[in-house]
Amino acid sequence: MKYFMLLALVISNQFYAQNKIEHFDVDSKYLQETRTVSIALPKNYEQSAKRYPLILTLDQGLLFHTTTAIANHLSSSSRMPESIVVTLSAGSKHRNYYAPNLYNNHRDRLYNYGDHQEELLNFIEYELLPLIEEQFRVAKFRMLVGFSPSSVFSLYTALVKPNLFQAYICLAAGNIIGDGYAKDERLIEALEKLYNVQQPTQQYLYIVSGSKDAEGQPYIHTNIKDFNAKLSKHHSSGMYAKAELIEGEGHTDVVLPGLISAFNFIFPKEKWIVDYLNLIEENGTAKENIVKFYNNLSKVYGFQVYPNADRLYSMSCLKNIGRRLLGTNKTSEAIELYEYWTTLYPQSHLAYYYLGMSYEKHNDLDNAIKAYNKSYALAMSQNSSEAEQYKNALKNLKQ
Structure with a gap:
C-alpha cells in the first residue's frame, strides 16, 4: 500500500x-x-x-x-x-x-x-x-x-x-x-x-x-x-x-x-475502453465509427462524451489513429478525422498541424498551406515552442 x-x-x-x-x-x-x-x-x-x-x-x-x-x-x-x-x-x-x-x-x-x-x-x-x-x-x-x-x-x-x-x-x-x-x-x-x-x-x-x-x-x-x-x-x-x-x-x-x-x-x-484500431476496420469511415461509439456512450450518461485527441503510447486517440490512416494511404479519412479534431479544439495548433499534414499527403497543397498557416498563427499567439516546427513545414511545402 x-x-x-x-x-x-x-x-x-x-x-x-x-x-x-x-x-x-x-x-x-x-x-x-x-x-x-x-x-x-x-x-x-x-x-x-x-x-x-x-x-x-x-x-x-x-x-x-x-x-x-x-x-x-x-x-x-x-x-x-x-x-x-x-x-x-x-x-x-x-x-x-x-x-x-x-x-x-x-x-x-x-x-x-x-x-x-x-x-x-x-x-x-x-x-x-x-x-x-x-x-x-x-x-x-x-x-x-x-x-x-x-x-x-x-x-x-x-x-x-x-x-x-x-x-x-x-x-x-x-x-x-x-x-x-x-x-x-x-x-x-x-x-x-x-x-x-x-x-x-x-x-x-x-x-x-x-x-x-x-x-x-x-x-x-x-x-x-x-x-x-x-x-x-x-x-x-x-x-x-x-x-x-x-x-x-x-x-x-x-x-x-x-x-x-x-x-x-x-x-x-x-x-469506456475501446480500441480505435478495431473501430477503423468497421463499415463506415474512421470518424463515423469513433463518433458513433461516443454518441452511444453519451446516451447512457445524458451528456456529450468526446474522444481523446491525444494519448501517450496509445492508438486510441484522434492524433495517433489519424497517423495510422495516413500510413495506410487513407488520406480522405484522415482529413475527415482531423477536421473533426479542429471542431473540438478550434484553438489547437497541433490539430491544424496534423490537418495540414493530411492535406499535404493528399496533394491538396492549398488547404495544406491554410492549415499550416493556422497552426503557426495559433502557436505564435500561445507562445508555443512548436511554432518553429510549423514554420518549417510551411517553408518546405512552398519550396
Whole structure:
C-alpha cells in the first residue's frame, strides 16, 4: 500500500501540473460570508469548445488535488471523461457545522453536528453552481464528493435534491449509512424509499470505508451488506448504488483508493475502453465509427462524451489513429478525422498541424498551406515552442 501511495503522489505531481487553477470569491447571502472557489480546468480547456462534467469536492485540503490528479489520470487513458474539479475554501465555521445532526444508533446519541445543511445546500444550488455554469463550459453531469462529515451532507443532498447531482461519492461513510435522522432510523431505508417512490432521473451513489474503520465499528459490515441488498435492485431503472470496504485502509487512507473505485463504478472500463484500431476496420469511415461509439456512450450518461485527441503510447486517440490512416494511404479519412479534431479544439495548433499534414499527403497543397498557416498563427499567439516546427513545414511545402 505504501508503494501505491507513492505511485499516486508521482501521478499527482505529473498531472496536477497540467491543470490551470482559477479562483474567484463568492459573497454568499446564504453562508453570510465570502468563500473562495478554486476551479481546476482540464488540460487544453482554453483550446477546446467542449463541455465538461463537474466534480465538486467539499473538503479542499483533503480532496481537491487528489481528485484532480485521479480525474486527470483516468481521463488521459479514456477511463472517464475529462472534468472540471471545484472546491471551496474553509469558512469561519467548523466543517461539521453544515452537516445534518444524525442520530448514532450504536452509541445511542446524536452526532453533535451543526445541522445547518440547508444553508450550504442553498449556497451550492442557487449561488455556486449558477456562477460556475455561467463562466465555464459545464456539461449536464455533476458529481459531489464528500468525506466523513461532508459525506453526511452529500447523503442529505442525495435524499432531498437527488437530481441536483448525477453522482454522489461518499468517502469514509460506511458507518454513516446505518444512522438516521431519528433513533432507530437508517439512511439505508431512507434511500430505499426515495428510489421506490421518487426515482430520480439518473443517479450514481457510491459509499466506501476502509476496513480498519470496521475493526472498531463492526456494524459497518452489516450496513454495507444491507445497503447493497436493498439498493442494487434499482440498477435496471438507472439508479446505481454500491457500498464497499477497501481492505487495509484507515479513515483518511481510504480517500485515494476510494476515489479510484468510485470513478470505476460510475465509468466502468467495459463501457469506456475501446480500441480505435478495431473501430477503423468497421463499415463506415474512421470518424463515423469513433463518433458513433461516443454518441452511444453519451446516451447512457445524458451528456456529450468526446474522444481523446491525444494519448501517450496509445492508438486510441484522434492524433495517433489519424497517423495510422495516413500510413495506410487513407488520406480522405484522415482529413475527415482531423477536421473533426479542429471542431473540438478550434484553438489547437497541433490539430491544424496534423490537418495540414493530411492535406499535404493528399496533394491538396492549398488547404495544406491554410492549415499550416493556422497552426503557426495559433502557436505564435500561445507562445508555443512548436511554432518553429510549423514554420518549417510551411517553408518546405512552398519550396
